[in-house]
Amino acid sequence: MLDYVSYIEILILRHLTRRPAHGYELRKRVEHTTGVRLNNNSLYPALRRFEEGRPPRLVYALTSLGRELLHDMLADLPPDQAADDSEFMARLGQFSLLGHDERRAILDARDEALRTRLAHYAEMHALAGGDRWAQTVTAELMRRDERERAWIAELRAPAAEP
Numbered sequence: 001m002l003d004y005v006s007y008i009e010i011l012i013l014r015h016l017t018r019r020p021a022h023g024y025e026l027r028k029r030v031e032h033t034t035g036v037r038l039n040n041n042s043l044y045p046a047l048r049r050f051e052e053g054r055p056p057r058l059v060y061a062l063t064s065l066g067r068e069l070l071h072d073m074l075a076d077l078p079p080d081q082a083a084d085d086s087e088f089m090a091r092l093g094q095f096s097l098l099g100h101d102e103r104r105a106i107l108d109a110r111d112e113a114l115r116t117r118l119a120h121y122a123e124m125h126a127l128a129g130g131d132r133w134a135q136t137v138t139a140e141l142m143r144r145d146e147r148e149r150a151w152i153a154e155l156r157a158p159a160a161e162p
Contacts, residue, residue: 010074011030013069021060034093074102077106107156114148
């Protein structure tokens with residue numbers, strides 16, 4: 001299992017699979033295509049983690065080792081990260097880089113995280129007693145997670161395709 005991997009690192013590596021880029025260009029490409037805002041405090045430390053050598057101008061390109069690292073980052077979704085919407089969506093958006101079993105494992109991890117969260121929300125709902133607003137919030141949270149679980153069920157068939 002890898003050390004903690006951020007979805008930001010996944011997005012950076014995925015964009016480097018398309019073509020090399022310097023830091024500013026890479027930040028703009030990630031922001032433009034994903035809507036995720038990167039600041040220099042998250043971008044450059046992540047880029048330094050992937051450096052293998054320093055050319056005169058820092059232009060980043062993905063090496064074969066970087067491709068392996070990206071694959072491993074995508075395929076690994078620990079339970080604590082499976083509950084994080086951004087971590088899950090970053091991996092789901094890159095399913096074309098993963099095999100069937102890896103896709104299924106990610107969907108399973110997310111589904112289990114949602115089941116755990118639903119149980120917690122149900123407990124909160126019951127503990128809210130007659131508090132209308134607390135129950136309104138927990139009911140909505142449960143509806144959202146149930147909708148996502150249904151969506152994950154729909155994703156299983158296309159995820160099994162080559």
